[in-house]
Amino acid sequence: MYGLVNKAIEELVTSSYGEDKWRAIKEKAGVDVEVFISNEGYSDEITYQLVGAASEVLCITVREVLIAFGEHWVLKTALHGYGAMMRSGGSSLKEFLINLPNLHTRVQMIYPALQPPRFECQDLTDSSMSLHYFTHRPGLTDFVVGLVQGLGKLYNTPVMITVAALKTEGADHDVFDIHWTLPTA
Incomplete structure (x- = not known):
């Protein structure tokens, strides 16, 4: 997936839960990418790892993470970008x-x-x-x-x-x- 997707997950987490939660999610996911570049390709596995780690760190289901991310994608990422x-x-x-x-x-x-x-x-x-x-x-x-x-x-x-x-x-x-x-x- 393009970095734009992972950047959007980061924006969702930081705007709703803060930078500390995002750092904890990246650590839990084992993702050491400092900054996702929008038009650069990344392994789909990174995105899946971030979603799974977000579920664990935020104590919500993967379903809830994905639904929130879908809404965020439309109302923030796509609409503003x-x-x-x-x-x-x-x-x-x-x-x-x-x-x-x-x-x-x-x-x-x-x-x-x-x-x-x-x-x-x-x-x-x-x-x-x-x-x-x-x-x-x-x-x-x-x-x-x-x-x-x-x-x-x-x-x-x-x-x-x-x-x-x-x-x-x-x-x-x-x-x-x-x-x-x-x-x-």
């Missing part, structure tokens, strides 16, 4: 999710070695859809839940996400049933 690109994704939660493949195509122009997941939207209604998540990276289902929750907050749209199928339980890929309340004018 790539605001124009995020805003071009659509004017609603539904539009943004439908346009997610286009966003990843644009991000690949910045990060050419990026191996992004693939998303497909199916069974669309005015207030729901099934979001299909295809990735070669295991263990990030809860990160996607956090991303969608963050997008709901970004678009001021209360959202409920249910995991309908899991690759870890034999499905071809993860599937999320997403329902939202349409914002009032």
Whole structure:
């Protein structure tokens, strides 16, 4: 993964828990990288180690870490670092999710070695859809839940996400049933 991902984990931890907790997490994870460089590639294992260590040091589940990280990614990392690109994704939660493949195509122009997941939207209604998540990276289902929750907050749209199928339980890929309340004018 690119250093941008690990920098975002660091920002989440330091802004919510402080520098001391971040140092403890890096030590627990056995990560001796002083500064993550956004456009430099790092082993996926480093990210997984940081998430696992954050769970232990912060006394929260890996699920809670990943959901918080997903929300942080949308509301802080992506919005502040790539605001124009995020805003071009659509004017609603539904539009943004439908346009997610286009966003990843644009991000690949910045990060050419990026191996992004693939998303497909199916069974669309005015207030729901099934979001299909295809990735070669295991263990990030809860990160996607956090991303969608963050997008709901970004678009001021209360959202409920249910995991309908899991690759870890034999499905071809993860599937999320997403329902939202349409914002009032």
